[in-house]
Amino acid sequence: MQRQVETDPSNGLLFPVNVESSLLFETPNQLYERVFRTLRPRTAMPAIRVEYRRFAGANSNIRLSGGEMVVRIADLLEGAPSPVAEALAFILVSKLFRRPVEPVYPHRYRMWLNRAEVRRQVHLVRQSRGRKQHDGPQGTVVHLEELFDELNVTHFDGLLARPAIGWSRRVSRTRLGHYDPSHNAIVLSRVLDGPHVPRLVVEYVMFHEMLHLRHPEQHRGSRRCVHTKEFKQAEKQFPNLPAALAALKRLLA
Ligand SMILES: [Zn+2]
Numbered sequence: 001m002q003r004q005v006e007t008d009p010s011n012g013l014l015f016p017v018n019v020e021s022s023l024l025f026e027t028p029n030q031l032y033e034r035v036f037r038t039l040r041p042r043t044a045m046p047a048i049r050v051e052y053r054r055f056a057g058a059n060s061n062i063r064l065s066g067g068e069m070v071v072r073i074a075d076l077l078e079g080a081p082s083p084v085a086e087a088l089a090f091i092l093v094s095k096l097f098r099r100p101v102e103p104v105y106p107h108r109y110r111m112w113l114n115r116a117e118v119r120r121q122v123h124l125v126r127q128s129r130g131r132k133q134h135d136g137p138q139g140t141v142v143h144l145e146e147l148f149d150e151l152n153v154t155h156f157d158g159l160l161a162r163p164a165i166g167w168s169r170r171v172s173r174t175r176l177g178h179y180d181p182s183h184n185a186i187v188l189s190r191v192l193d194g195p196h197v198p199r200l201v202v203e204y205v206m207f208h209e210m211l212h213l214r215h216p217e218q219h220r221g222s223r224r225c226v227h228t229k230e231f232k233q234a235e236k237q238f239p240n241l242p243a244a245l246a247a248l249k250r251l252l253a
Helices: 028-039 082-096 104-113 116-129 144-156 199-214 229-235 241-252
Strands: 005-007 014-016 047-053 061-065 068-074 164-167 177-180 185-188 218-220 223-225
Touching: 028 047, 028 068, 028 082, 061 082, 068 082, 082 104, 104 116, 144 164, 144 185, 144 199, 177 199, 185 199, 199 229, 199 241
Parallel strands: 047 068, 164 185
Antiparallel strands: 005 014, 061 068, 177 185, 218 223
């Protein structure tokens, strides 16, 4: 049977048109059973439990526990179109059994996640359910709100509204800072807190996060661009950028 594939212009999803209609109305358990059979891992079909959970976001996870395949899906996805649920099932089951994921599935899944109304929903759920964890702006040397205000005047004409700002609880060496739009919060890693850290480094990381306020991320199709062209252009304006990057490299070495 030839499978006709059509792009529905209203949602841009690849939708198999003459797929048996039963597939579109299968229960979550039937879906995971079918995906398991398709991927044929070298193990007997486990019992399957699919639960929708009130997660603070769109994350889902899967694990084997006592011979049972337990799938926990963010309730945000409960109303997702069946091709999206199918894509997620292929992603999760492939990962669980270390099978390569066919690119069509992550692509389809991201397409959906990147739709404006879905992003809005994710944003709202994060905002209302998640808590931003940080230890406040006072560090051992640098007070992050004071630093923000200073950089705001020097580089942004004082035009940025100050978000919540704090030092991270965990000392991360890989995530030096981030801006979370759902909580409107900038968090800097504790690894940057201390008298041994050159001020230039802290300034640079804060400046980078402040640019996220000025240049919001962009979404096109299945792609999400956090550091846009404009963002990168603006980042180059940071005075003494090479010195800051070199000091940062030394600090993390
Ligand atoms: Zn960034």
